[in-house]
Amino acid sequence: MQALLDAIAAMPLPTDAARIFHGRGGMHPGCEQWVLDAYPPVFVLTSFAPATEDALAAVGAALQARWEQVAPPGEPLSWVFQHRGEALRVEGRSDTRLMAGAVPDPHVVTEAGARFRVHVLRGQNHGLFLDMAAGRRWARDFVAARQGSRYGLKVLNLFAYTCAFSVVALQAGAKQVVNVDMSHGAIGIGQQNHQLNGITTGAAFLPHDIFSSWGKINRSGPYDLVIVDPPSYQKGSFVATKDYARLMRRLNDLLAPGGHALLCLNAPELGLAFLQDQMRELAPELQFVERVANPAVFADVDEHRALKVLVYRAPDLPPAAAVAPGP
Structure with missing residues (x-):
């Protein structure tokens, strides 16, 4: 999962909703299961295969380290993990966990000047593709x-x-x-x-x-x-x-x-x-x-x-x- 960790280490502070890392495209061998999105101020990590607690801890540490470099002082890191394994996808379900921080309610993000409501703690579709x-x-x-x-x-x-x-x-x-x-x-x-x-x-x-x-x-x-x-x-x-x-x-x-x-x-x-x-x-x-x-x-x-x-x-x-x- 090194490519994912490298992408986190190089990312700027997200302002608009956007994808940070797209392992699903196959451009990063060994990272096909991973996707990382920013729905500011929340990151959403998605795995399409089972993920170990050690792997999640490594991602969390990488996010925290980069957050401390780019975020305003005193603003806490917030991130969510969602597992979409094959069996869950067939049933249209996912397992979602809040890993750190909090998710705003309502949660409103921007894209190119437009504002949209999203919901990252429930379901596979978060409100904005x-x-x-x-x-x-x-x-x-x-x-x-x-x-x-x-x-x-x-x-x-x-x-x-x-x-x-x-x-x-x-x-x-x-x-x-x-x-x-x-x-x-x-x-x-x-x-x-x-x-x-x-x-x-x-x-x-x-x-x-x-x-x-x-x-x-x-x-x-x-x-x-x-x-x-x-x-x-x-x-x-x-x-x-x-x-x-x-x-x-x-x-x-x-x-x-x-x-x-x-x-x-x-x-x-x-x-x-x-x-x-x-x-x-x-x-x-x-x-x-x-x-x-x-x-x-x-x-x-x-x-x-x-x-x-x-x-x-x-x-x-x-x-x-x-x-x-x-x-």
Whole structure:
């Protein structure tokens, strides 16, 4: 685990929520089980395999030593350990321990000027997916570059979770964002995130199953940007291998002329071809634009296993037919 200890020894004082060490990408042989995140002022160490108490003590000592070097005098170190072994992951569970210090309640973190509520002591999802930081930056830049749009940009945020995409889109000047997620709890936190950022208008929240809500979704369209960020597998709601295609078939109807779709997938077992081949078959009108690069800290030995964030563009309206001159 030396690479993890080296990363701790070199890290600056975190200000925004961010990943510090990403062993899961395979770039640090022998450290594949380890991930270290900062949700200031709390660090979260995650292990995807059993961890010995000696290993945890070594990490704790490294965090304490670096904290004393970079933190304001007198501010205590706070860190959490979460074990996500294979058996626990299959059951959707994790074991979480507060190792030192305390976790604020409410716990609010920042990213690029936006504020978000997180919860690091319960569940595997902490309220803000750090690997999607580049996707959120892309969405912010996309909207900001089109602020002069005549009617204002409309955004559809599918599988919205806690609505981070919505916050950054509205901050960048979007006119309206429709957030859809079947989790009432996640949508509730999403509403709090908008309030945290002083956003009082422009957002709609639909705590519904997407696949049974197309009528409501279509009524607010068409959209200049459609964000699709589903779980790779969530029993009873979404299984990427069979359900992503159902979304792709809808894109052409959801998008305004020249509109863009941001398709996201975090499933190591499904490579780029899974999305690209199906898009060519099911939404051939949409043109592939680019793959959004993941944050550098999430580097992976195999880019096909890493998070995939792909941009597609709908065709523009055809030029108006020339009007023949009168006699």
